[in-house]
Amino acid sequence: MDFFDDTIIDIQQLTFSRGERVIYNNVDIKIPRGKITAIMGPSGTGKTTLLKLIGGQIKPDSGSILLDGDDIPRLGRKQLFNVREKMGMLFQSGALFTDMTVFENVAFPIRIHTDLPDDMIRDVVLMKLQAVGLRGASRLMPSELSGGMARRVALARAIALDPQLVMYDEPFTGQDPIAMGVLVNLIKRLNNALGHTSIIVSHDIQETLGIADYIYLIADSKVIAQGTPEELKHVVSSQVRQFMEGLPDGPVPFHFPADDYYTDLMKGHG
Amino acid sequence: MKALIDWVQGIGSDTLHRLSALGRAGLILAQALIARPTPAQSFPLLIRQLYFVGVLSLIIIVVSGLFIGMVLGLQGYTILVDYGSEQAVGQMVALSLVRELAPVVTALLFAGRAGSALTAEIGLMKATEQLSSMEMIGVDPLRRIIAPRFWAGFISLPILAMIFSAVGIWGGMLVGVDWLGIYEGSFWANMQNSVDFFDDVVNGLIKAQVFGLVVTWIAVYQGYDSVPTSEGISQATTKTVVYSSLAVLGVDFILTALMFGDL
Numbered sequence: 282m283d284f285f286d287d288t289i290i291d292i293q294q295l296t297f298s299r300g301e302r303v304i305y306n307n308v309d310i311k312i313p314r315g316k317i318t319a320i321m322g323p324s325g326t327g328k329t330t331l332l333k334l335i336g337g338q339i340k341p342d343s344g345s346i347l348l349d350g351d352d353i354p355r356l357g358r359k360q361l362f363n364v365r366e367k368m369g370m371l372f373q374s375g376a377l378f379t380d381m382t383v384f385e386n387v388a389f390p391i392r393i394h395t396d397l398p399d400d401m402i403r404d405v406v407l408m409k410l411q412a413v414g415l416r417g418a419s420r421l422m423p424s425e426l427s428g429g430m431a432r433r434v435a436l437a438r439a440i441a442l443d444p445q446l447v448m449y450d451e452p453f454t455g456q457d458p459i460a461m462g463v464l465v466n467l468i469k470r471l472n473n474a475l476g477h478t479s480i481i482v483s484h485d486i487q488e489t490l491g492i493a494d495y496i497y498l499i500a501d502s503k504v505i506a507q508g509t510p511e512e513l514k515h516v517v518s519s520q521v522r523q524f525m526e527g528l529p530d531g532p533v534p535f536h537f538p539a540d541d542y543y544t545d546l547m548k549g550h551g
Numbered sequence: 552m553k554a555l556i557d558w559v560q561g562i563g564s565d566t567l568h569r570l571s572a573l574g575r576a577g578l579i580l581a582q583a584l585i586a587r588p589t590p591a592q593s594f595p596l597l598i599r600q601l602y603f604v605g606v607l608s609l610i611i612i613v614v615s616g617l618f619i620g621m622v623l624g625l626q627g628y629t630i631l632v633d634y635g636s637e638q639a640v641g642q643m644v645a646l647s648l649v650r651e652l653a654p655v656v657t658a659l660l661f662a663g664r665a666g667s668a669l670t671a672e673i674g675l676m677k678a679t680e681q682l683s684s685m686e687m688i689g690v691d692p693l694r695r696i697i698a699p700r701f702w703a704g705f706i707s708l709p710i711l712a713m714i715f716s717a718v719g720i721w722g723g724m725l726v727g728v729d730w731l732g733i734y735e736g737s738f739w740a741n742m743q744n745s746v747d748f749f750d751d752v753v754n755g756l757i758k759a760q761v762f763g764l765v766v767t768w769i770a771v772y773q774g775y776d777s778v779p780t781s782e783g784i785s786q787a788t789t790k791t792v793v794y795s796s797l798a799v800l801g802v803d804f805i806l807t808a809l810m811f812g813d814l
Binding site for chain 1: 676679680681683684685686687688689690691
């Protein structure tokens with residue numbers, strides 16, 4: 282089966298730079314609908330930036346980002362806020378609103394975008410919290426949650442409106458093995474059960490390979506490899522191998538560019 | 552020669568930097584405030600912020616107002632008693648408070664108490680991605696976070712300044728009448744005769760209103776535009792207090808010149 286018969290996002294010739302630094306140089310990325318797509322690559326390659334570009338929080342220098350035909354960088358402010366109803370995003374820190382309870386955090390998007398009566402909102406929120414296993418924590422404040430729990434609450438909030446697209450920004454970073462396993466499972470299960478599309482930005486190779494249907498590997502402002510997890514295991518490029526196998530030195534050097542070691546040391550001795 | 556060119560270039564880039572910051576601050580305020588009103592959603596948010604920004608500032612305002620009024624009464628008495636005109640203490644206390652001290656000192660205290668808190672709160676919301684996540688949920692943080700905080704400060708400051716004046720005058724009376732024994736009738740009568748509602752009270756309130764705009768605008772802008780790190784937030788908080796204090800004093804001179812300059 283071809284993944285790309287039905288794409289939800291079609292990024293064409295995307296170029297984005299921050300000051301002098303080019304983050305993306307003429308990149309094409311397609312996200313298949315209903316699948317889990319992973320965007321992987323070393324830290325600092327702008328993976329999170331890609332999610333912000335898709336969310337319309339920043340605008341590219343050139344190129345288009347089509348979400349179901351809407352070109353996100355060219356949408357007006359109002360249309361953009363409407364399109365965002367189709368998206369849910371899980372931020373790295375969870376980004377729960379610290380002045381609201383867990384319940385209110387999950388209820389927030391529902392209250393904003395619907396006119397549902399309170400008892401119905403309550404049902405929906407409890408269902409979402411049940412899905413992430415935290416119905417019992419609904420009265421707690423975000424400061425009372427562990428990191429893993431906060432991320433699960435944030436996940437419940439991200440899927441509160443049943444979005445078509447859920448974006449995960451480094452969902453596994455800084456989680457203990459149990460919380461990590463829980464999250465991996467949840468992402469996979471929710472994707473299958475709710476039928477939305479997931480984009481995971483991550484550099485946790487094993488976890489991501491385990492659940493992703495398709496993977497883009499990004500480095501040096503471009504896509505250096507793409508394919509299913511199985512296909513990526515067989516790519517021979519040394520750059521890809523270095524990342525996939527976590528080798529300390531290779532095309533991505535261990536040392537930050539510097540003067541010759543010997544000359545640098547001798548400088549201190551007149 | 553090169554040093555000179557660098558210096559001129561430095562001035563130029565600094566000016567451009569400041570101008571663009573001013574533009575950004577203007578845009579933020581415009582985008583936050585110019586919108587179709589949605590009272591059902593924004594009213595509860597405003598009330599909440601009025602509590603945090605206004606009500607919680609009451610204690611510092613009342614205590615400072617009381618002491619400043621008492622000091623004014625004491626100082627005024629020691630000067631005026633030499634001329635045998637200590638009955639004018641009431642008039643002096645009331646005029647200096649209503650015209651000048653109440654709006655200015657309230658604004659300075661407000662910048663330190665509420666402005667810094669607003670900046671730190673908004674900056675931390677930015678650092679913890681709460682503003683971004685609100686945007687992704689489809690809610691404009693300028694409307695939801697910035698607007699109610701701005702209005703709360705704008706509304707609170709004149710009210711706080713009025714309370715400051717009232718408490719200060721009472722403090723002046725405690726010292727002048729109850730302690731130093733000025734005749735109560737002339738204390739109040741002199742005050743009533745000399746304080747004009749429009750020239751003094753309304754002008755003082757206009758000052759407080761302008762300071763409310765300036766201080767709260769600086770506070771929300773510094774928070775929203777802060778660098779989302781611990782260092783960035785601490786710098787933004789400092790800037791809020793320093794810039795708003797300087798702005799209040801500078802604007803006060805301009806307003807005073809406009810209001811009372813032709814006397």
